[in-house]
Amino acid sequence: MIRPVPSRRDAIADDLRHQISTGHFKAGERLPSEAQLATRYTVSTPTLRSALALLQGEGLVEKIHGNGNFVRRPLRRITYFGGLAEPTTSTAFPAQLRVTTRTTTIEAHSHLPALLNVPPRSPLTEVLHIAHEGKTPHSLARIYVPGDLTQTDPPPARPSPEQIAVRVADPRPPLAEVQERLSARLPTQEEAAALRITTSLAVLSLTRVTTDATGRVVEAALLVLPGDRADALFTTRLNTEERTPKA
Template identity: 40%
Template sequence: MAGRYQTIAEDLRQLIAAGNWRAGEKLPPETELASLYRASLPTLRGALDLLQAEGLVEKFQGRGNFVRRPGDRTVYDSARHTSDRPPTPGSALRVSVEVRRVKASGDVATLLQVRAGSLLTEQEYVSIAGASVRSVARLYVPLKVAKLGRPEGALSPWGDNVRELLTAAGVHVASTVERVTSRLPSAEEREVFRSPAPVLAVERTSMDVTGQVVEGAFLFLPGDRAEAVFTTRKRVEELEQAG
């Protein structure tokens, strides 16, 4: 049997579909909705959380709940790594970066295949559209590989600027492996993304021609505002050999 919050969510879902509130329009205050449905605030918020996870509603701290605009998603595209398609920043995104020196913790050390405590450069990229955080990317490069400074010019939300810095330092990426998982958000991620929706987590490692890991990255995207696209290409000579 459906819970009370699910019943409220279904009614709100139908009202949105019927056009009672248009895309981008603010819903009535939570206290007003709770009174309308004769429900407690926690129950009403449970219904709104469900609609947030479905991508129908977006909550902005201090402003309220709004009907999400359709197609309002950030695309993580693997094809940006190909040599004939240089990385470009998201046109609708504002991207900021923080650069610092850190010591490799357990999970980062494992990703980079270095000893725990090894010195690294960490670059953290945060992308925002409107008042909504769309992605957080943390990239790591061992100091023994290259000593990187702050990137210049337009910033990529995925931290692809690190590739340019590595190339300038004489380090060339030969291959990249990306592992994508979906999981429930941590308390910190739920607060940052202002959403209870599952998180798309991308674990990325890049190697040079010798197989040495020269870059590692952890990317986090709210699942109700993002999608991942992966493109596979074959070299022309491989296609010719295949007949």
């Protein structure tokens, strides 16, 4: 295959990674200062910092400005269950989840009209969720509901604690379809700040659009999950009556 030239940065990152995995540096511990590490490895500070940046991108190290570099505690994995696979979401979202919610009314703009299939500038209810597990941020969600739907429902439109894996309880026109689109990217600065991650740690970005039986979009949810601890799981069981392809 390809033989990447071993750079000092990679060598240092490998060494630190190894020391972390063998418990030489323990979880939660503060690493020696960058100046000390630079001396130890006989490199300049920028070089050492770029090695640390690799570990940050892997979620192994958290930098705290003015304080130090810390070995991250192993984080509980987040699993987003897609589709309708899991009626019980409680296993995935232990009760310790603390969710901050902010609801506002906005006008549909940029990509939202197309997403929700509503005219531009039509009223939408925006629900912003930030979930924390203990002290560490967990996930970020923006949920949009057409304005006229929220007038019949109570304001926040959806129960909150299970904010991500929300299932609609008792919709008036029955739901017909859930479409989930996932992509991988680096977070925006705002997202990185809210999730307390680096902008160099990838996030799983998920857009979920729920449509009711009349073909109307009932809800659009934009989720951002930190890539070092989250994944999304989709389970498809084939019906016993075989689907004929090209129906």
